[in-house]
Amino acid sequence: MSIFTVASRYAKSLLELVQEQGDLDAVKSDVEQVIAVLKSNTEIQAVLKNPIISSDKKRSILLAIFDNKVNPLVVSFFTILVSKGRADILLDILQEFIREYNEVKGIVNATVFSAAAMSEANLGELQAKISKEVGAKVLLKNKVDSSLIGGFVLRVGDKQVDASIAGKLQKLDKYFVSQGV
Structure with missing residues (x-):
């Protein structure tokens, strides 16, 4: 399965969950902040893509950076991604979330x-x-x-x-x- 397909599925899941809870604009803002952090810090991206680094270590790094700074739903989403072995495409998923958000909002x-x-x-x-x-x-x-x-x-x-x-x-x-x- 292509990265785009996987990223799109996770992004849609997050979007649907956020829409149900009514925090769409706030989560979109948080996602944009996370994208900015990931793009500006190649070391974080390298850690997330490294298959040698354990899922627990990746999760603790993401929690240390983003916990209490972004919506708890976003942090929970990171935890799910890491446990599913999808931390390597986190940036792709978040960028796809923004694209999906824009589509929903016209x-x-x-x-x-x-x-x-x-x-x-x-x-x-x-x-x-x-x-x-x-x-x-x-x-x-x-x-x-x-x-x-x-x-x-x-x-x-x-x-x-x-x-x-x-x-x-x-x-x-x-x-x-x-x-x-």
């Missing part, structure tokens, strides 16, 4: 790549247009890619709009090649 992630950082006003305007177009709340991130020369590339889900100068030059180059010029 939130769409979008990324705009631009040659230079976009102003807050431009990002807000673009976010509003995307939100209107997709009919959902949009979380828009701006990433700088100087190879675009100018313009932008917008990714919303599995769709992409290339309005960059580099993209237009590539299309022009393909046209000339196809015409034998």
Whole structure:
């Protein structure tokens, strides 16, 4: 079974449990904090993925870091994951939980790549247009890619709009090649 499938099943289980208890937004916030800690500390990730380190040691490390800092339900979930031998994919499960949360809440992630950082006003305007177009709340991130020369590339889900100068030059180059010029 693929990591994605396993992560998705555990994430859905946590989401359903949290929805039953009515703490969805609070747990989502806690999960984001845990993701930030795990991403910023590769040593913790290495310990969780190491098959030589015992489950008890992994559990005690997670409890030492997160107990009384995140929702008790999240801590209990960690304990279950460790006992099932799934500590190695904890980060994948938590990231999938956020994706599932966004789906339940009707939130769409979008990324705009631009040659230079976009102003807050431009990002807000673009976010509003995307939100209107997709009919959902949009979380828009701006990433700088100087190879675009100018313009932008917008990714919303599995769709992409290339309005960059580099993209237009590539299309022009393909046209000339196809015409034998």
